[in-house]
Amino acid sequence: MSETEDLSADVPATPELLRVDGLTVGYGREPVVHDVGLTVSRGETVALIGESGSGKSTVARAVLRLLPRGAWAQGSVTLAGHDALGLSEAQFRRLRGRVVGFVPQDPASSLNPVRTIGAQADEAARLLDLPDRAARRARVLEVLARVGLDDPERVHASYPHQLSGGMLQRVLIALAVLPGPDLLVADEPTSALDVTVQQRILDLLAELQDSLGLGILLITHDLALAAERADRLAVLRDGRVQESGPSRQVLLEPASEYARTLGADVPSLHPDRFDALRARRSLAPGAAPQIELRGVDRTFRTGDTDVVAASGVSFAVARGTTHALVGESGSGKTTAVRILLGLETPDAGEVLVGGEALGRRSRAQVRALRRHLQLVYQNPFTSLDPTWSVERLVREPLDRFRVGTKAERAEAVARALDDVGLSRDLLGRRPVALSGGQRQRVAIARALVLRPDVIVLDEPTTALDVTVQAGIVRVLLELQARHGLTYLFVSHDLGLVRQVADTVSVLERGRVVEHGHVADVFTDPQHPYTRALLAAVPRAAQHPTTAQHPVPAQHPTLEPVP
Amino acid sequence: MSGRHGVFVARRVGQAALVVLLTYVFTFLVISVLPGDPVTSMLRDPENGFSDQDVQQIVAYYHLDQPVLVQLATSLGRFLTGDLGVSLRTQVPVTQLLGDALPSTLELTATALGVALLLAVVVAYGTQFLPPRLGQGIVRAVPSAALSVPSFVIGIVLVRTFGFQLGWFSITDPDSLTATLVAGVALGIPVSAQIAEVLVANLDHERTQDYVTLARSRGLTSRELFRRHLLKPSALPVLTVVAIAVGELLGGSLITESVFGRQGVGTLVETSVTGQDLPVLQAVVVLAAIVFVVVNLAADLLYPLLDARLRPSARSAAPVTAPARTLSDAVAGAA
Numbered sequence: 001m002s003e004t005e006d007l008s009a010d011v012p013a014t015p016e017l018l019r020v021d022g023l024t025v026g027y028g029r030e031p032v033v034h035d036v037g038l039t040v041s042r043g044e045t046v047a048l049i050g051e052s053g054s055g056k057s058t059v060a061r062a063v064l065r066l067l068p069r070g071a072w073a074q075g076s077v078t079l080a081g082h083d084a085l086g087l088s089e090a091q092f093r094r095l096r097g098r099v100v101g102f103v104p105q106d107p108a109s110s111l112n113p114v115r116t117i118g119a120q121a122d123e124a125a126r127l128l129d130l131p132d133r134a135a136r137r138a139r140v141l142e143v144l145a146r147v148g149l150d151d152p153e154r155v156h157a158s159y160p161h162q163l164s165g166g167m168l169q170r171v172l173i174a175l176a177v178l179p180g181p182d183l184l185v186a187d188e189p190t191s192a193l194d195v196t197v198q199q200r201i202l203d204l205l206a207e208l209q210d211s212l213g214l215g216i217l218l219i220t221h222d223l224a225l226a227a228e229r230a231d232r233l234a235v236l237r238d239g240r241v242q243e244s245g246p247s248r249q250v251l252l253e254p255a256s257e258y259a260r261t262l263g264a265d266v267p268s269l270h271p272d273r274f275d276a277l278r279a280r281r282s283l284a285p286g287a288a289p290q291i292e293l294r295g296v297d298r299t300f301r302t303g304d305t306d307v308v309a310a311s312g313v314s315f316a317v318a319r320g321t322t323h324a325l326v327g328e329s330g331s332g333k334t335t336a337v338r339i340l341l342g343l344e345t346p347d348a349g350e351v352l353v354g355g356e357a358l359g360r361r362s363r364a365q366v367r368a369l370r371r372h373l374q375l376v377y378q379n380p381f382t383s384l385d386p387t388w389s390v391e392r393l394v395r396e397p398l399d400r401f402r403v404g405t406k407a408e409r410a411e412a413v414a415r416a417l418d419d420v421g422l423s424r425d426l427l428g429r430r431p432v433a434l435s436g437g438q439r440q441r442v443a444i445a446r447a448l449v450l451r452p453d454v455i456v457l458d459e460p461t462t463a464l465d466v467t468v469q470a471g472i473v474r475v476l477l478e479l480q481a482r483h484g485l486t487y488l489f490v491s492h493d494l495g496l497v498r499q500v501a502d503t504v505s506v507l508e509r510g511r512v513v514e515h516g517h518v519a520d521v522f523t524d525p526q527h528p529y530t531r532a533l534l535a536a537v538p539r540a541a542q543h544p545t546t547a548q549h550p551v552p553a554q555h556p557t558l559e560p561v562p
Numbered sequence: 563m564s565g566r567h568g569v570f571v572a573r574r575v576g577q578a579a580l581v582v583l584l585t586y587v588f589t590f591l592v593i594s595v596l597p598g599d600p601v602t603s604m605l606r607d608p609e610n611g612f613s614d615q616d617v618q619q620i621v622a623y624y625h626l627d628q629p630v631l632v633q634l635a636t637s638l639g640r641f642l643t644g645d646l647g648v649s650l651r652t653q654v655p656v657t658q659l660l661g662d663a664l665p666s667t668l669e670l671t672a673t674a675l676g677v678a679l680l681l682a683v684v685v686a687y688g689t690q691f692l693p694p695r696l697g698q699g700i701v702r703a704v705p706s707a708a709l710s711v712p713s714f715v716i717g718i719v720l721v722r723t724f725g726f727q728l729g730w731f732s733i734t735d736p737d738s739l740t741a742t743l744v745a746g747v748a749l750g751i752p753v754s755a756q757i758a759e760v761l762v763a764n765l766d767h768e769r770t771q772d773y774v775t776l777a778r779s780r781g782l783t784s785r786e787l788f789r790r791h792l793l794k795p796s797a798l799p800v801l802t803v804v805a806i807a808v809g810e811l812l813g814g815s816l817i818t819e820s821v822f823g824r825q826g827v828g829t830l831v832e833t834s835v836t837g838q839d840l841p842v843l844q845a846v847v848v849l850a851a852i853v854f855v856v857v858n859l860a861a862d863l864l865y866p867l868l869d870a871r872l873r874p875s876a877r878s879a880a881p882v883t884a885p886a887r888t889l890s891d892a893v894a895g896a897a
Contacts, residue, residue, distance in 0.1 A: 064779055066775050093781050101779070102779035109771065110772045110773050110776045112777070113795065114795050114798070114869050114870065120777070123777065123780050123782060123790070159870040161871050179780075
């Protein structure tokens with residue numbers, strides 16, 4: 001790529017593209033990032049790891065000078081030989097795009113919804129010295145093809161809402177590399193994407209890095225992913241670097257307490273972590289299924305096309321065990337759950353709860369049944385009414401079903417809080433005054449307070465940090481052992497499924513393509529889709545010394561094209 | 563795709579026509595159930611100078627001696643052929659009266675709308691580019707201040723200052739260009755404040771969006787950001803505000819016309835109300851409904867052209883964040 005070499009002529013000979021020294025950033029008076037230092041060299045990937053609130057995105061924004069109004073930054077950021085913090089905005093603007101490119105987190109919101117991809121790509125192309133609009137367009141189409149978009153002309157003319165998430169992330173990468181930058185700052189570039197799409201996007205970044213000699217600063221919360229993809233890691237907590245060094249070293253021989261905890265809490269690194277807890281359950285062998293779906297079909301009609309959300313979906317969950325539904329977005333997990341909960345009527349097939357078919361029951365009976373079927377929703381930041389107190393939130397199901405006297409209800413609420421490990425002092429709090437982990441515990445307590453037999457857990461830890469997730473999983477497994485609960489666990493995190501589930505069904509496009517015991521399915525997957533899912537899990541963890549970027553398994557159905 | 567678009571347009575136009583028809587029927591029925599029958603009482607009033615023969619003619623023409631439904635059918639049939647009846651007061655066809663009054667009012671309304679849009683964009687631009695502390699603070703206070711002053715007060719102040727004291731425009735020739743412009747300013751300022759408030763709120767919201775940050779990372783200047791990325795998404799919801807504002811401008815023109823001494827629909831309404839000239843009043847109500855419906859229809863049909871997400875062919879799963887106003891919303895808002 002000769003044009004890239006031409007463009008990077010103004011970069012000094014030293015391989016160091018980015019040097020951050022003593023960087024302190026604050027919003028208002030309080031600093032949130034303290035004395036951070038790191039370097040990124042040409043051709044190198046450095047990952048900045050941290051949980052939410054650790055300040056990792058703030059560091060990225062400070063390097064890019066994209067901090068929101070009212071924020072300040074001290075220290076030194078040297079970007080390809082320029083004192084990035086000392087330059088005026090007009091001077092720094094000349095570095096934007098040409099020297100440092102930015103790949104943001106959420107592809108869906110990172111493009112102007114009312115302008116075409118082509119119009120926005122043209123802005124990036126204008127940073128190059130191309131003679132006219134036609135030449136810029138040709139260059140844009142070339143780069144869109146380069147990032148693996150099959151039909152660049154169509155993408156060029158499309159609006160963002162007409163493309164899938166994976167395609168949009170490719171567009172964003174194309175826009176970032178188009179002006180030929182030396183450094184890319186990628187802020188969680190794949191966390192909004194399905195796992196197989198994530199893998200292919202990261203492969204693309206690695207491949208572009210090799211051919212263009214890019215330095216990459218990768219911001220991520222995912223230690224396993226960072227260890228697989230980065231040469232060096234810096235672990236950030238509360239705005240301070242806890243530890244930094246080569247990836248393998250940080251992962252295998254962590255020097256800091258926090259890096260150790262972080263490593264221990266990544267599910268894919270420790271498949272057997274909760275085995276002792278799970279062994280405390282007393283399972284009756286050959287018990288009748290507590291819940292069962294038999295040949296369930298459901299088709300949705302949108303416009304002129306039929307979307308098959310469930311086609312012959314069958315699975316059964318034995319009392320007191322955990323069954324996982326895995327698959328990517330659009331695979332039909334949510335539809336299966338909604339049908340089980342009676343929120344959706346199947347076109348065909350049966351739902352059995354406790355051995356009885358749901359379809360033959362009256363409305364009142366279904367309502368009574370629902371008492372024993374509870375749901376914990378994915379996002380505790382939106383699933384709790386912000387104006388209600390914890391006490392009212394947890395008590396509501398009891399009020400709904402008119403359970404017990406006032407005193408008995410209060411006692412049940414207090415016990416539910418004990419169950420999930422929340423202090424009774426929190427009863428008067430509102431959700432806004434709780435952390436994410438505390439909120440999800442409230443949601444679990446709320447599901448638990450009616451003493452149900454079955455709890456459906458729809459991605460219960462996706463919105464939470466990995467250290468918080470570990471605590472929630474522990475609570476769930478303890479409750480299962482104590483109350484003999486049956487769980488239906490919906491997740492896209494195969495590492496987590498391996499840790500908590502007994503049996504698993506793999507869904508693809510509304511069909512169960514593989515099912516069985518978790519250990520069997522995970523060690524010896526039969527279906528190509530299951531293999532693709534498992535291959536996409538960052539695996540640096542298991543074999544850090546042989547970590548490679550595997551050739552992506554091309555599976556035509558994984559990335560839906562509208 | 564184009565077929566589906568055709569269906570969309572046809573359905574909207576049909577709804578619009580239905581609203582106008584229903585407005586006509588509703589107005590007619592309201593007038594006919596009013597107690598006291600003002601028509602006949604006016605006709606019988608000797609001061610109005612109707613001869614018995616006149617009265618009989620009018621009664622026969624409007625079928626006033628027949629059941630209300632027959633009256634309605636006759637009247638509706640005439641309305642559909644463009645006959646709005648004859649003014650009781652002046653014996654002139656109502657269409658002619660309206661035709662004489664309408665151009666002046668439309669001129670005033672259009673001027674006011676132009677002034678409102680211009681002022682709103684200037685204020686919005688100021689809130690984004692003036693120095694944050696001093697300039698912005700002042701500009702941001704302007705819309706709410708302007709909103710709290712009725713347009714006739716602004717009108718009176720403008721007439722006093724520029725008409726009487728400075729003599730910039732002739733108060734004896736209200737249809738002169740300068741006089742129209744000043745009246746348009748008086749009428750347009752409160753509406754511009756409404757538009758500016760929506761526009762500024764949208765700009766403030768849009769500028770925090772990820773795509774704006776990303777565009778900045780591509781090296782766009784603040785002005786390029788405003789022009790290429792902020793203005794259009796922020797201005798789209800304003801279309802709805804403008805469509806509603808046209809209704810307010812029509813209502814406001816009634817008062818403004820009398821302040822500035824213009825001969826328009828407002829003046830016509832004033833004389834017709836005092837003269838109990840029901841055919842004229844009914845025609846004005848229906849005219850207002852037509853203008854309002856047509857403007858909102860135009861806004862509805864413009865949205866899909868301006869925002870790809872709202873096109874009927876767009877993927878149904880697409881997230882639609884811009885407010886998709888429908889005609890029924892607009893009508894509900896008017897009621």
